[in-house]
Amino acid sequence: MSTVYDCGDSASRSAGLSAAKSSLKSGRLVVLPTDTLYGIGADAFDSTAVSSLLGAKRRGRDMPVPVLVGSWHTIDGLVYSVRPEARELIRAFWPGGLSLVVQQAPSLSWDLGDTRGTVMVRMPLHPVALELLREVGPLAVSSANVSGSAPATTVEEARAQLGETVSVYLDGGIAQHAVASTIVDLTGDSPRVLRAGAVPVGAVAEVLGVDADSLTSGAA
Numbered sequence: 408m409s410t411v412y413d414c415g416d417s418a419s420r421s422a423g424l425s426a427a428k429s430s431l432k433s434g435r436l437v438v439l440p441t442d443t444l445y446g447i448g449a450d451a452f453d454s455t456a457v458s459s460l461l462g463a464k465r466r467g468r469d470m471p472v473p474v475l476v477g478s479w480h481t482i483d484g485l486v487y488s489v490r491p492e493a494r495e496l497i498r499a500f501w502p503g504g505l506s507l508v509v510q511q512a513p514s515l516s517w518d519l520g521d522t523r524g525t526v527m528v529r530m531p532l533h534p535v536a537l538e539l540l541r542e543v544g545p546l547a548v549s550s551a552n553v554s555g556s557a558p559a560t561t562v563e564e565a566r567a568q569l570g571e572t573v574s575v576y577l578d579g580g581i582a583q584h585a586v587a588s589t590i591v592d593l594t595g596d597s598p599r600v601l602r603a604g605a606v607p608v609g610a611v612a613e614v615l616g617v618d619a620d621s622l623t624s625g626a627a
Contacts, residue, residue, distance in 0.1 A: 428539070436449055438566070439579075443504050443584050471519045475546050490509075504588040507593055511526040551564075553568045
């Protein structure tokens with residue numbers, strides 16, 4: 408049976424984080440607040456748990472699960488190499504609403520779906536998410552909704568869609584931005600925006616010293 412913890416109350420928040428940590432380490436799923444939208448999370452290195460996450464969302468392996476991290480430096484252990492553009496974007500926008508698609512380290516023993524050797528990484532700007540990530544390490548996290556349905560901006564919306572497939576729900580109130588992260592692909596010769604979102608494309612372009620149009624040309 409799933410349990411909701413009110414993270415606005417210190418005692419409930421502490422109990423919720425403890426329950427979430429235990430659940431994740433046992434291969435179960437957790438819903439957590441982020442600065443963009445609510446997310447459904449699993450231990451990134453537990454392939455069975457990641458499969459359960461995809462099942463809860465009714466989503467296939469062709470849409471692999473992104474990874475949330477709790478610090479700037481975690482990315483160094485997850486990627487093949489950190490390009491200068493990635494460093495610049497991390498310094499400018501992490502923690503925050505910017506996701507980076509990078510080449511993953513070939514030694515990683517995880518299965519996030521059909522990633523084709525890449526991983527999408529973000530550090531969220533939310534105290535509950537950061538505390539959990541710093542305790543348990545990288546989490547595979549996708550938006551807390553059934554695929555094709557509206558993303559959840561409250562824990563109630565997430566629970567209405569995901570129900571008992573999730574063990575622990577951490578209630579952090581209404582999502583601050585209620586908009587998905589901006590996604591920048593750094594796996595090609597030039598950076599490319601795959602999705603415009605919480606961070607304006609113009610701000611990304613300014614940090615990289617390029618024209619905003621060059622970031623979106625050819626993007627879906």
